[in-house]
Amino acid sequence: MTPVWFTLIAAAVFLAMEGVAWASHRWIMHGWGWGWHQSHHEPRTGLFERNDLYAVVGSAVGFGLFLIGYLTKAWPVYAVASGVTLYGLAYAIFHDGLVHQRWPFRWVPKGGYLRRLIQAHRLHHAVMSKGGAVSFGFLIAPDPKALATELKALRAARARQRLP
Ligand SMILES: [Zn+2]
Ligand SMILES: [Zn+2]
Numbered sequence: 001m002t003p004v005w006f007t008l009i010a011a012a013v014f015l016a017m018e019g020v021a022w023a024s025h026r027w028i029m030h031g032w033g034w035g036w037h038q039s040h041h042e043p044r045t046g047l048f049e050r051n052d053l054y055a056v057v058g059s060a061v062g063f064g065l066f067l068i069g070y071l072t073k074a075w076p077v078y079a080v081a082s083g084v085t086l087y088g089l090a091y092a093i094f095h096d097g098l099v100h101q102r103w104p105f106r107w108v109p110k111g112g113y114l115r116r117l118i119q120a121h122r123l124h125h126a127v128m129s130k131g132g133a134v135s136f137g138f139l140i141a142p143d144p145k146a147l148a149t150e151l152k153a154l155r156a157a158r159a160r161q162r163l164p
Helices: 003-032 034-041 050-072 075-099 112-124 144-160
Strands: none
Touching: 003 034, 003 075, 034 050, 050 075, 075 112, 112 144
16 A cells, blocks of 8 residues: 555545535435435424434445455555545535534634635525525535526526426
């Protein structure tokens, strides 16, 4: 194992996870998995929401990968497991912490990329229904203005089709 390769693989997996997160959010969470995700598009009443079960599944996948690495003694599996787990950590910090303020302190960035990330995800939450949402990715945040335009167009199209 070389540290360079380990880091490169972990970083590549971390980046690829943004695509995995986008696809699962778009097609699973806003698809057949809506039953768990719906709670995240409604006001939270307690400390947890049903949607947190996705974080449990994600952690189990990360843990499972580390276990496979341990059993097979294959370092590339550890590198993949590290990339997946680091993405999960970043998601928890930026999505649950920064955007949804589920941490015990309040810190809202006034500008820069983090502000854009928050705005892009807020636009995802502009919709409370399974269909008609925009901005399914997370760490790669598109321009909020473009997202707002997309949302408007989707709303108009859904109104024409008499969808909620
Ligand atoms: Zn969603
Ligand atoms: Zn959210």
